[in-house]
Amino acid sequence: MxxxxxxxxxxxxxxxxxxxxxxxxxxxxxxxxxxxxxxxxxxxxxxxxxxxxxxxxxxxxxxxxxxxxxxxxxxxxxxxxxxxxxxxxxxxxxxxxxxxxxxxxxxxxxxxxxxxxxxxxxxxxxxxxxxxxxxxxxxxxxxxxxxxxxxxxxxxxxxxxxxxxxxxxxxxxxxxxxxxxxxxxxxxxxxxxxxxxxxxxxxxxxxxxxxxxxxxxxxxxxxxxxxxxxxxxxxxxxxxxxxxxxxxRESFTFKRKGLNDTNKIKAYLPGNYIYVSTLIQGVDRIFAYLLLFSFSIFIFAFSLVKKDKNLSRSIIEVYRFITSDYFNKNLVARRAQFRITLHQYFETKKILKSLKMWKSPLAIIVDTFRSFLS
Known part of the structure; x- marks a missing residue:
C-alpha cells in the first residue's frame, strides 16, 4: 500500500x-x-x-x-x-x-x-x-x-x-x-x-x-x-x-427524490453492479448479484403494472450496458489495478462489521424499496 x-x-x-x-x-x-x-x-x-x-x-x-x-x-x-x-x-x-x-x-x-x-x-x-x-x-x-x-x-x-x-x-x-x-x-x-x-x-x-x-x-x-x-x-x-x-434540496437535477425514475434507474443500477463487481468478493458477490437482479425484475414488473414504457426500457438499457464489451473490459482493468493492493484487505464484511459500518442486506432492501415507492 x-x-x-x-x-x-x-x-x-x-x-x-x-x-x-x-x-x-x-x-x-x-x-x-x-x-x-x-x-x-x-x-x-x-x-x-x-x-x-x-x-x-x-x-x-x-x-x-x-x-x-x-x-x-x-x-x-x-x-x-x-x-x-x-x-x-x-x-x-x-x-x-x-x-x-x-x-x-x-x-x-x-x-x-x-x-x-x-x-x-x-x-x-x-x-x-x-x-x-x-x-x-x-x-x-x-x-x-x-x-x-x-x-x-x-x-x-x-x-x-x-x-x-x-x-x-x-x-x-x-x-x-x-x-x-x-x-x-x-x-x-x-x-x-x-x-x-x-x-x-x-x-x-x-x-x-x-x-x-x-x-x-x-x-x-x-x-x-x-x-x-x-x-x-x-x-x-x-x-x-x-x-x-x-x-x-435532494435530487434537484433528477427532479424527484425516490428511485421511481427512469434517469435514476439508468444511473444507479449500473453503478450498483460496478460496485459489486469490483469491490465485493466471494459468496457475497453472488448474493449481491441476486439481490440486484431481483430488484430489476421488481422494477420491470412495476413498470408493466403502471404501463410506464420508459421505466421498462430503462431496465433493458441497463442490462445491455452491463453485458457490453466496454463495461466488462473496464471492470477487468479495474480489478487488475487493485488486485495486488487490496488482496489482503478484501475481508470486507469482517472489517466493516468490526467498525460498525456495515448494514445488513435485508435492511438495505427495505430502504431501497421504500425509496423507490416514495
Whole structure:
C-alpha cells in the first residue's frame, strides 16, 4: 500500500470546493451565496463550478458571481457534454489549488460555519489519527429543514445507506441543536462513518487523486459508496461531524427524490453492479448479484403494472450496458489495478462489521424499496 501513495506533494492548507452543475439556475445562486458568506477565511478556499453543458442561465450566473467576488475566487469551467457527477469532480480536482477538495452539489445551502467547523475538526483528528483522510457533516433537507437527509453512512454488499435518512427533529429540538452546538461553533465532535455522501465530502486531494478519484464508469450515484468502501479497504477512515450543517434540496437535477425514475434507474443500477463487481468478493458477490437482479425484475414488473414504457426500457438499457464489451473490459482493468493492493484487505464484511459500518442486506432492501415507492 505504501508504494501507491509515494510522491504525495504538499499543497497550501484550505479547501477547493467543486460543484458540478447542470441547468441549476434556480439553485446555484443560493449555493454560491452560502459559500461566499462562510466564516472560513476567504483566502483559505476557492469555488470551482464544472458545468455539464447547461442550456439555462446557470453558466451566466456563475460568471456574474465570478466577476463580483474576487475572494473567494470563483472559477467557471464549461464542457460541451454532460460528464456526470463523478467525472466532473475528478476534473475539478485537477484544477484545485488547496490541500482538500469538497465534492458537493449545486442544490446545497451551507450553514455559515460549515467549512470552518468541518476543516478544523478534520485537521484536529488527523493530527492524532493519521489514517483519517475525509470528513462529512450533518445534512438536513431543504426546505424541510428539520428532517435529516444524511448523517454519514453505512455500507453493505449492494451499496450504501444514509444514516438517519428521513428522520425529523421537532422544532424545539432543532432550534436547541442549532443554538447550542452549531451556532456556537462547537468543534472536535466526530465519529467514524462508512462513507461520506457526495453532497459535501471533504477529502485530502492527494489521496483522492492517488486512488483515481471517483471511478469513471459511475455517471451519477453509487460513486460515494464505492469511494467509501475503497478507502476503508485501504486502511483509511472517514469521520462524521454533526456540528457541520448544510441543507440539501435532494435530487434537484433528477427532479424527484425516490428511485421511481427512469434517469435514476439508468444511473444507479449500473453503478450498483460496478460496485459489486469490483469491490465485493466471494459468496457475497453472488448474493449481491441476486439481490440486484431481483430488484430489476421488481422494477420491470412495476413498470408493466403502471404501463410506464420508459421505466421498462430503462431496465433493458441497463442490462445491455452491463453485458457490453466496454463495461466488462473496464471492470477487468479495474480489478487488475487493485488486485495486488487490496488482496489482503478484501475481508470486507469482517472489517466493516468490526467498525460498525456495515448494514445488513435485508435492511438495505427495505430502504431501497421504500425509496423507490416514495
Amino acid at each position: 505504501k508504494n501507491i501513495f509515494q510522491g504525495v506533494h504538499n499543497m497550501k492548507s484550505g479547501i477547493s470546493i467543486i460543484i458540478p452543475n447542470l441547468n441549476g439556475e434556480k439553485v446555484l445562486p443560493f449555493c454560491l451565496r452560502s459559500l461566499i458568506n462562510q466564516t472560513l477565511s476567504k483566502g483559505n478556499y476557492e469555488i470551482i463550478v464544472i458545468d455539464n453543458n447547461s442550456t439555462d442561465k446557470s453558466t451566466q450566473i456563475c460568471e456574474t458571481y465570478s466577476k463580483l467576488y474576487k475572494s473567494p475566487r470563483i472559477r467557471c469551467i464549461k464542457f460541451s457534454r454532460n460528464l456526470g457527477y463523478g467525472n466532473a469532480i475528478n476534473i475539478g480536482a485537477k484544477y484545485a489549488q488547496y490541500k482538500y477538495i469538497l465534492a458537493t452539489n449545486n442544490d446545497i445551502i451551507f450553514h455559515p460555519f460549515y467549512l470552518e467547523v468541518l476543516l478544523d475538526t478534520l485537521e484536529y483528528v488527523r493530527s492524532r489519527m493519521k489514517n483519517v483522510v475525509a470528513a462529512v457533516g450533518l445534512h438536513f433537507y431543504y426546505p424541510e429543514v428539520t428532517c435529516i437527509n444524511s448523517a454519514g453512512g453505512l455500507l453493505s454488499i449492494v451499496g450504501g445507506h444514509y444514516r438517519y435518512y428521513g428522520r425529523c427533529l421537532g422544532q424545539s429540538d432543532f432550534r436547541n441543536f442549532m443554538k447550542q452546538a452549531v451556532n456556537k461553533k462547537k468543534k472536535k465532535i466526530f465519529s467514524l462513518t462508512g462513507f461520506g455522501t457526495g453532497a459535501a465530502l471533504l477529502i485530502d486531494r492527494s489521496i483522492f487523486m492517488k486512488i483515481g478519484g471517483f471511478y469513471k464508469l459511475y455517471f451519477a450515484g453509487v460513486e460515494e459508496f464505492d469511494l467509501g468502501l475503497l478507502l476503508n479497504l485501504l486502511g483509511f477512515r472517514i469521520i462524521f461531524v454533526p456540528t457541520a450543517v448544510l441543507f440539501h
